[in-house]
Amino acid sequence: MRARALLALPLILVAAAITPRASAADAGVAALQVGLHSHGLYRGPIDGISGRATAKAIRRLQKRAHITVDGVVGPKTRKALGRFARHRLGSRKLRLGKGGWDVAALQFELAEHGFPSGSFDGIFGPHINRALRRFQKWAGLTVDGVAGPTTLGALTVPPPTIPLPLAWPLTATVLGARFGPRGAGWHSGIDLPAPMGTPVYSARSGQVVWAGWREGGWGFLVVVAHGHGERSMYAHLSRIDVRVGVWVGQGVRVGLIGASGHATGPHLHFEVRIRGASVDPLRALPFAKLTG
Numbered sequence: 394m395r396a397r398a399l400l401a402l403p404l405i406l407v408a409a410a411i412t413p414r415a416s417a418a419d420a421g422v423a424a425l426q427v428g429l430h431s432h433g434l435y436r437g438p439i440d441g442i443s444g445r446a447t448a449k450a451i452r453r454l455q456k457r458a459h460i461t462v463d464g465v466v467g468p469k470t471r472k473a474l475g476r477f478a479r480h481r482l483g484s485r486k487l488r489l490g491k492g493g494w495d496v497a498a499l500q501f502e503l504a505e506h507g508f509p510s511g512s513f514d515g516i517f518g519p520h521i522n523r524a525l526r527r528f529q530k531w532a533g534l535t536v537d538g539v540a541g542p543t544t545l546g547a548l549t550v551p552p553p554t555i556p557l558p559l560a561w562p563l564t565a566t567v568l569g570a571r572f573g574p575r576g577a578g579w580h581s582g583i584d585l586p587a588p589m590g591t592p593v594y595s596a597r598s599g600q601v602v603w604a605g606w607r608e609g610g611w612g613f614l615v616v617v618a619h620g621h622g623e624r625s626m627y628a629h630l631s632r633i634d635v636r637v638g639v640w641v642g643q644g645v646r647v648g649l650i651g652a653s654g655h656a657t658g659p660h661l662h663f664e665v666r667i668r669g670a671s672v673d674p675l676r677a678l679p680f681a682k683l684t685g
């Protein structure tokens with residue numbers, strides 16, 4: 394009874410922390426933000442949301458270009474962004490070496506579909522190439538690293554949803570960074586801060602397919618495969634309690650909270666992937682559906 398009361402309180406905190414998004418992110422707005430950022434006019438996050446900071450940056454650009462200052466992006470304002478804004482998404486095929494507005498929009502759409510590629514910069518480099526190829530494979534398309542009409546069409550389909558429900562990997566959960574835009578990049582999981590050494594539990598039954606150090610900032614990482622292409626990932630651990638190949642039930646301890654890899658403090662980076670595409674874990678966790 395007492396244990397249940399202790400459990401309930403932190404979960405309410407989580408529910409309170411989840412607020413509905415003000416508006417849906419738009420890849421065109423994200424591309425505009427990248428352009429404004431490259432001109433030194435915008436320092437906010439590349440989040441694809443047209444807010445006050447973006448409007449202010451547009452006015453600054455218009456003032457600098459000596460055109461009507463109305464905060465609206467018309468042909469003249471696009472022209473003021475120079476070469477960067479020349480190509481709208483879909484007006485040409487995108488491949489390694491290209492750059493500009495359409496590349497930034499593609500990069501944002503890939504991230505929204507679970508294939509982020511570093512900082513949003515509008516430069517089609519090796520990082521976008523890799524993300525694009527992974528998306529093409531995921532979508533069952535020809536894997537050629539060229540974003541033409543077929544690939545762009547596949548990106549208009551909504552991102553994948555999580556087929557199997559999950560449980561919280563910590564008993565007392567406080568939500569830190571969410572899934573989605575973060576600064577100039579994309580956060581592909583959720584961060585759950587907790588004291589060093591706090592037990593971390595498997596969010597669903599499955600087989601451990603990774604249990605050890607992983608390069609790229611993950612630190613000590615456990616990955617559990619749940620079937621239906623669904624995998625959950627537990628990063629920055631200070632200790633790992635499972636081995637590759639073992640089957641774990643939901644709620645089995647897989648390790649302890651730490652700050653290994655790229656982490657500024659002890660927290661769990663919890664990530665869920667569907668056939669390789671990262672998805673927002675909050676969509677499959679209890680309470681998340683209450684706040685839509």
Ligand SMILES: [Zn+2]
Pocket residue numbers: 570580582583584661662663
């Ligand atoms: Zn994280």
